[in-house]
Amino acid sequence: TNSQVKALRSTASDNVSTIRNGALNVAENFHRQTCSESVLRHVDIMTQIRNTPDDVVALLEASDYFNAVSAIDSAMTLLKETRLAETKALQPTYMLLEELTATVDALLVKDFKEVYSGLSDSESFPIEGGVSSVIDVEIKLGKAHNLFRATVVDAQTEVENVVQEILSGRDGLNKSSEIEAAVSYALKKVGAVTGRVGSLYEIFKIKLQVDGDLVEQQRKAVAEDAELFCAQAQESCARLLSVCLKNVSTFLDGDGTENEVVAMRRFVDILRLAMVTANKLESSLGIKKGRSKSLRAICNERAITFVSSMHKKHRDALHTSLLRERWSEAQVPNEIQVMANEVRSYGDFFTVKKLAGNSPMQSSSFISLDDDDVQPSNVVFDSQNLREGGPLHSLTLGNEKCKCVESNFIMIRSLCFYIETIRKIDFGVRVEIVRRVFELFRLFNETTGKLVLGAGATRSAGLRNINTRHLALASRSIALCQILAQTFYAGIANGIPDGQVPVIQNQFETLKKDLSSHSEKLLSKILEIMCSRIELHRNSIRALPWSDELALRREEIPSKAMSLLVKEASSLYSIVLSILPKRQVQDVFLRMAQKAGRELFQVFSEVPAERWVPVRVAADADYLCVKLKSLGAGCGAKVVAELDDLERNFGSIALKHISLPQPEPEPEPVPQAASDPSEEPAQEPEPERLPTKGEKLAEEFLQELASVPDSKASSAVKKKRRDTSDVLPEL
Numbered sequence: 064t065n066s067q068v069k070a071l072r073s074t075a076s077d078n079v080s081t082i083r084n085g086a087l088n089v090a091e092n093f094h095r096q097t098c099s100e101s102v103l104r105h106v107d108i109m110t111q112i113r114n115t116p117d118d119v120v121a122l123l124e125a126s127d128y129f130n131a132v133s134a135i136d137s138a139m140t141l142l143k144e145t146r147l148a149e150t151k152a153l154q155p156t157y158m159l160l161e162e163l164t165a166t167v168d169a170l171l172v173k174d175f176k177e178v179y180s181g182l183s184d185s186e187s188f189p190i191e192g193g194v195s196s197v198i199d200v201e202i203k204l205g206k207a208h209n210l211f212r213a214t215v216v217d218a219q220t221e222v223e224n225v226v227q228e229i230l231s232g233r234d235g236l237n238k239s240s241e242i243e244a245a246v247s248y249a250l251k252k253v254g255a256v257t258g259r260v261g262s263l264y265e266i267f268k269i270k271l272q273v274d275g276d277l278v279e280q281q282r283k284a285v286a287e288d289a290e291l292f293c294a295q296a297q298e299s300c301a302r303l304l305s306v307c308l309k310n311v312s313t314f315l316d317g318d319g320t321e322n323e324v325v326a327m328r329r330f331v332d333i334l335r336l337a338m339v340t341a342n343k344l345e346s347s348l349g350i351k352k353g354r355s356k357s358l359r360a361i362c363n364e365r366a367i368t369f370v371s372s373m374h375k376k377h378r379d380a381l382h383t384s385l386l387r388e389r390w391s392e393a394q395v396p397n398e399i400q401v402m403a404n405e406v407r408s409y410g411d412f413f414t415v416k417k418l419a420g421n422s423p424m425q426s427s428s429f430i431s432l433d434d435d436d437v438q439p440s441n442v443v444f445d446s447q448n449l450r451e452g453g454p455l456h457s458l459t460l461g462n463e464k465c466k467c468v469e470s471n472f473i474m475i476r477s478l479c480f481y482i483e484t485i486r487k488i489d490f491g492v493r494v495e496i497v498r499r500v501f502e503l504f505r506l507f508n509e510t511t512g513k514l515v516l517g518a519g520a521t522r523s524a525g526l527r528n529i530n531t532r533h534l535a536l537a538s539r540s541i542a543l544c545q546i547l548a549q550t551f552y553a554g555i556a557n558g559i560p561d562g563q564v565p566v567i568q569n570q571f572e573t574l575k576k577d578l579s580s581h582s583e584k585l586l587s588k589i590l591e592i593m594c595s596r597i598e599l600h601r602n603s604i605r606a607l608p609w610s611d612e613l614a615l616r617r618e619e620i621p622s623k624a625m626s627l628l629v630k631e632a633s634s635l636y637s638i639v640l641s642i643l644p645k646r647q648v649q650d651v652f653l654r655m656a657q658k659a660g661r662e663l664f665q666v667f668s669e670v671p672a673e674r675w676v677p678v679r680v681a682a683d684a685d686y687l688c689v690k691l692k693s694l695g696a697g698c699g700a701k702v703v704a705e706l707d708d709l710e711r712n713f714g715s716i717a718l719k720h721i722s723l724p725q726p727e728p729e730p731e732p733v734p735q736a737a738s739d740p741s742e743e744p745a746q747e748p749e750p751e752r753l754p755t756k757g758e759k760l761a762e763e764f765l766q767e768l769a770s771v772p773d774s775k776a777s778s779a780v781k782k783k784r785r786d787t788s789d790v791l792p793e794l
């Protein structure tokens with residue numbers, strides 16, 4: 064019924080209320096118990112944390128850094144987990160723990176530095192010892208990188224102090240020797256500091272080889288600090304070089320008491336020491352080579368600046384010398400001969416470096432432009448005797464002797480200086496120096512062409528004109544440049560990087576072609592001068608009064624023009640023979656003789672065929688042929704066909720086939736009647752007959768042919784004697 068349902072509902076409701084109330088009571092009692100336990104636990108933690116600072120202090124006094132740091136870490140962890148760090152009552156304790164943490168770190172670093180400084184005189188540290196034990200503690204605490212970082216900071220400060228010390232006194236460093244001493248001192252200090260840091264870095268690397276996230280973080284931190292120290296140390300050294308080597312002219316001019324080679328070596332030694340320092344920084348700290356580019360960059364930049372300034376100085380000196388050059392023969396100083404001898408030995412330096420002991424070294428053969436070996440190519444000079452002896456008349460290079468001018472000495476000095484610089488500098492500027500050497504040769508070649516072939520020396524040096532001697536000396540100077548350029552390239556070829564070989568070889572081939580072309584032009588100019596004189600005398604011979612016998616008899620025998628032609632040819636021959644090698648003398652003489660033979664053959668073919676003309680033509684032709692052939696025999700020239708044709712057609716040989724005019728017979732005397740001898744008039748003595756010009760010519764010609772002994776007479780002279788033996792009596 065409804066009343067029963069209501070009764071049951073009321074009973075159920077009462078039961079539910081009772082159960083709910085009971086559950087709430089149970090929950091409340093459990094919560095209270097939990098809170099009580101939590102409170103008790105927090106109270107225990109607070110008590111423990113409040114006692115931690117005292118425990119840490121006691122541990123630090125006992126130098127038990129590991130347990131001290133462990134206690135601090137445990138207390139800090141509890142405070143953060145239970146959020147008690149925000150409790151007002153524990154704020155002083157929390158702050159005290161943070162201070163103790165910093166104190167422990169400072170004490171560890173202090174003890175580490177004390178042990179580290181005790182070993183600072185050595186660049187290698189023992190793995191076991193005070194340093195090792197402190198590192199072990201810090202590794203367990205995850206703070207080993209702090210020790211390395213503190214050491215790196217001190218090392219960088221030491222490097223900076225050394226650099227600043229040198230820079231502060233830079234104004235007082237005015238000599239290359241002083242700059243070298245100061246910079247070398249600083250770089251060696253940096254190297255010593257780098258050695259200590261590198262040894263310490265190796266210890267940390269060994270200690271941090273264990274696995275684990277905590278160790279990995281420390282390992283990365285140590286590597287980053289090492290790289291940072293390397294970069295900062297290189298920047299400090301780069302700043303030092305940038306300031307101290309800013310004025311490279313100090314290392315080009317020397318100190319006044321030393322030559323420029325010594326000053327250059329000082330400069331290069333500084334750069335090499337800087338490169339050694341850069342390599343040591345990277346290798347000691349396990350950094351990839353070239354990662355820090357500041358120090359290498361400043362070394363290359365200073366080296367390029369030095370090469371540029373060096374080249375400008377030598378180029379200006381050579382150009383000034385060429386402008387003042389009077390192209391007269393100069394005696395060779397002994398030091399120049401010594402330098403020329405040493406040029407050949409420079410190639411062995413690169414040959415040894417290239418071969419690196421893989422095969423026996425072959426000495427570079429001497430480059431010769433001439434094929435007449437007057438002197439053996441293996442001549443050995445005593446440098447000491449050369450330095451102590453007097454000046455030489457010519458420069459000897461292997462099997463050649465070269466007459467020189469003053470500018471050649473400037474060129475040889477510059478070349479030796481450049482080669483010595485190449486040997487010393489092993490950076491990336493070696494190819495640049497080779498290019499500068501080729502540029503110096505081009506300057507000599509081009510300026511010589513303008514001054515000699517272009518007659519610029521008449522304005523720059525005050526010469527009246529450019530004569531054969533000037534041209535011959537200029538030709539020999541260019542030939543000397545050819546020898547030096549080929550010797551230089553043959554020696555330096557092994558020292559050029561493979562990637563630059565085609566470029567350098569291209570430049571060398573162009574230079575060699577230009578020098579050879581210039582030398583040929585100078586020889587052609589010598590021949591051109593003589594050919595112009597031949598043409599002038601040819602016209603004079605053509606203008607003789609060949610048609611007027613009386614006027615022709617009044618001319619000298621041989622003709623004045625022919626005598627001048629032979630005289631000038633002899634003068635040219637003596638000049639070129641004293642300066643040029645035999646091969647070139649033969650070439651010039653043969654071409655000159657061919658020109659003379661052709662021109663005079665044409666002139667003699669045009670003269671009128673009068674009865675007195677062949678005899679006079681034969682006198683000039685024979686005189687020319689005998690003189691020129693005797694000159695040719697002196698230089699070993701071959702037979703000149705043009706002279707043979709001239710002699711065969713117009714010389715004394717040709718007179719055999721010509722019917723010479725015979726004197727008219729005298730009339731027979733008319734017989735007279737006999738008379739008394741006493742009446743005959745007394746006969747006057749006949750006057751002495753004077754020789755005619757033809758008879759004088761024949762006599763002089765015979766004496767000239769007979770003046771040369773048979774042992775020294777050439778085949779041409781002997782042939783002339785045979786051919787003229789039956790003609791001269793008629794003349």
